[in-house]
Amino acid sequence: MQLLRTYILPRIAQWAVVIFVGVTVTFLIPRFSPVNPIDDMISRMTAFQTIDPQAVVAMRANMEDLYGLDGSLLDQYIAFWRRLLAGDLGPSFQNFPAPVSEIIGAGLPWTVGLLTTTTLISWLLGIFVGSLVGYFQHQTWAQVLERLVIVIYPTPYLITALILLIVFAFYIPLFPMVGGAQGSPALTWNYISSILRFGFLPAMSIVIGGFAFRFIMAKALSTTEIASDYVQYAELAAVPKRRIVMSYVIRNTMLPHVNDLALSLGAMFEGALIVEVMFGYPGLGSKLFTAIGTSDYNIIMGITLLSIVGIATGSLIVDLLYPVFDPRVRLR
């Protein structure tokens, strides 16, 4: 219980503070922006027709009320928190009156599905292959593989995505170009297989980049690890190489990897913006992209809030899980 009082509870309090500060900053930043979405909208409406000035004033008051932009900054702030805690993120400005939570909710499963799978695959693959290459770094296959990854690593993933799209959707039309699935949502093989087919290329472009990054990290970490006394000693004792790679090299480099995984999973709610836009994937990234283009504050804020909570929670979980991965982690 000592642990609970001196470590776990303060850590959870810290998590709450991070979220509070994040939400406050998210609230303030758009309000300091010179663009006022209501002015924007009214000027668009009045651009091609004349409207009675009194009607415009009434409309403005109406909209300010709707969007939570009336009253002083403090009033707005309090109202903002009240609505937030009730799970109400307000309406979308552009797709009025659809609530933001509904729009985010529609994009969320796509993004979460795509990113959980790709993050886990690239994480596991990167650690495993990277550590193997680090361990067998004098073998030819390892050196070839490493050079290959070093070429892939600095390639921005929008270029990888573009290449995949051109080759496998245009010239060799194996995969569809745009969309998330075909047909109406149902638990049928047709629908599920179409999700896999539509998701394959976006997934590949994320996996390749993520794999390369983790590969290089795992290789660097395992290179220091194989020089350690305990790996050298186990090798001298002819402990099987498989055991050394798994229980000695990888096991001892897990901390930074777990950290990276939790933060990547937390960052998932931002969506994979570029890939989603490029493949017309109906996830959060596409929504965020449209929202930024049309200054749809509520949606931007909704997605930002989600990713703040995601990242804060991710690092909270890592901190609480550290002792599981390294027995040397002890409370001082």
Next chain:
Amino acid sequence: MGAIIETNNLRAYYITKAYGVERTVKAVDDITLRIQEGEVYGIAGESGCGKSTLLRVLLNAYQPPLTVVGGEVIYNLDGERLNAADMTEEQNRDLRWRKLSYIPQGSMHVLNPVRRIRDSFHDFISAHRDVTKNESYAMTAEYLRDLGLPEKVMRSYPHQLSGGMRQRVTIALATILWPKLIFADEPTTALDVVVQRGVIQMLKDVQQKEGSTLVLITHDIGVHANLADRIAILYAGKLVEEAETRTILNEPKHPYTRYLIESLPNLDSREELMSIPGRPPALDRPPSGCRFHERCPLAQDICKTIEPELIQIAPRHFTACHVVEEELSHAQAV
């Protein structure tokens, strides 16, 4: 009983090449040893004299830049005569831990920090025996009990143990499969004196239980005096004297050995202790002739040019020194 391991004119050099400049460090130069089955053989010498290099070669576990450029290492294990240079990787792995084993220098860090002690034991046992986890746990528990280690270390992680305990666990880990030939590299260095005593006792127990051969490498003559049957003195990659422990301690012949023994504290005398003048030579350009001549008070002209041979001066007592050789021929002439 015959020699369990022997070397014949063994030369092992570190050969490095950088920007076309070749550098050769003669860490082990022309060493011939016969280590008898069942004995405790001590190898002594100051830092940088080639002790650990010799051990690497004896273990047949060396990688470039360390290269054996001449001579051979031969194992006589269970009636089988094996030349280390001819052994395949497979044979080498087979031999380790079952027949020959190694207690490393700085045992503090040789245990995997994220694995419980019993799992490290399982890794090492299962590498050579077909055992289940529970069988190796049982083997470990029994062995630790035999050696007087508390049972609770089984479930501990290395960082939870004291330095002395970690060293003892490492000795147990190295000898769990009862190897015939055990190499120990500075097993007591970095431990305080009280703990040292326990570790020495444990090494003795392990060695005596199965009559294994123990090759003990340390700069600490006190440890040798406690454990070793015979001692070899190494200086700058050369074997300068070899004799039974008692002989080395009471009648050292080689000037270097004499210095070593005189530098030990003595209970009876209150004199200031002498240290050896000068410093050990760099092994990439060793002195000509006798490698000790620059620091030797007895050095003569011959010592500067001609390398002394290792000669027998008494039964089981060998030394390589021109001065001793001369004295001996005088004594015989008289």
